[in-house]
Amino acid sequence: MRGSVSQVAAGTIKDDDKVPDPDSRAASTRRDFLAAQVVAAVTATQALVPHDAWAAVERGLDLPDDYFKKARDAVKTLVASLEFEATNPSDADRFRKAEPAKEAVKAFIKDWASAPAAQGERAHDDIVLAVRELGEFYKENGSRSRLSPEARESILAKLYDAREALPPAPPSLADRLLGL
Numbered sequence: 266m267r268g269s270v271s272q273v274a275a276g277t278i279k280d281d282d283k284v285p286d287p288d289s290r291a292a293s294t295r296r297d298f299l300a301a302q303v304v305a306a307v308t309a310t311q312a313l314v315p316h317d318a319w320a321a322v323e324r325g326l327d328l329p330d331d332y333f334k335k336a337r338d339a340v341k342t343l344v345a346s347l348e349f350e351a352t353n354p355s356d357a358d359r360f361r362k363a364e365p366a367k368e369a370v371k372a373f374i375k376d377w378a379s380a381p382a383a384q385g386e387r388a389h390d391d392i393v394l395a396v397r398e399l400g401e402f403y404k405e406n407g408s409r410s411r412l413s414p415e416a417r418e419s420i421l422a423k424l425y426d427a428r429e430a431l432p433p434a435p436p437s438l439a440d441r442l443l444g445l
Contacts, residue, residue, distance in 0.1 A: 340428045344428070377389065388427040391423045398416070
């Protein structure tokens with residue numbers, strides 16, 4: 266800067282009198298260049314990655330396909346079993362229809378009930394709550410008892426919510442080949 270110490274202290278030096286420091290100008294240019302490179306990289310990344318992939322990451326769909334397959338299977342078979350039970354079938358028919366649901370729930374619980382990657386995912390939490398409520402009902406009333414309409418509706422509501430939160434199943438090979 267030009268001027269005396271008293272002018273600098275008093276702040277009476279105008280912007281025209283200031284001499285730019287060559288080191289600060291170079292640092293500013295490097296900083297601007299780096300910021301431009303970061304913006305360009307982010308823009309290019311967003312342009313090259315399909316929108317569906319970004320939406321999947323934002324919704325937390327970075328879980329393995331095995332998780333979604335087992336979750337869909339557990340929800341589908343449990344809903345079918347509970348809806349069938351509402352028609353008042355015989356005990357033998359009811360247990361026969363419940364067997365696939367029991368196996369699907371076991372597979373889901375074994376692999377995904379306590380998996381940290383799935384914790385907090387809406388469908389996972391709904392399925393776990395539904396299974397927990399179902400287990401508590403049978404624990405209180407016995408394993409052969411029929412579900413009360415209130416308990417059945419509460420469990421079905423959780424399962425319907427889980428079904429809505431799950432992404433649709435990928436098309437089967439036949440669907441892809443036939444274009445259906």
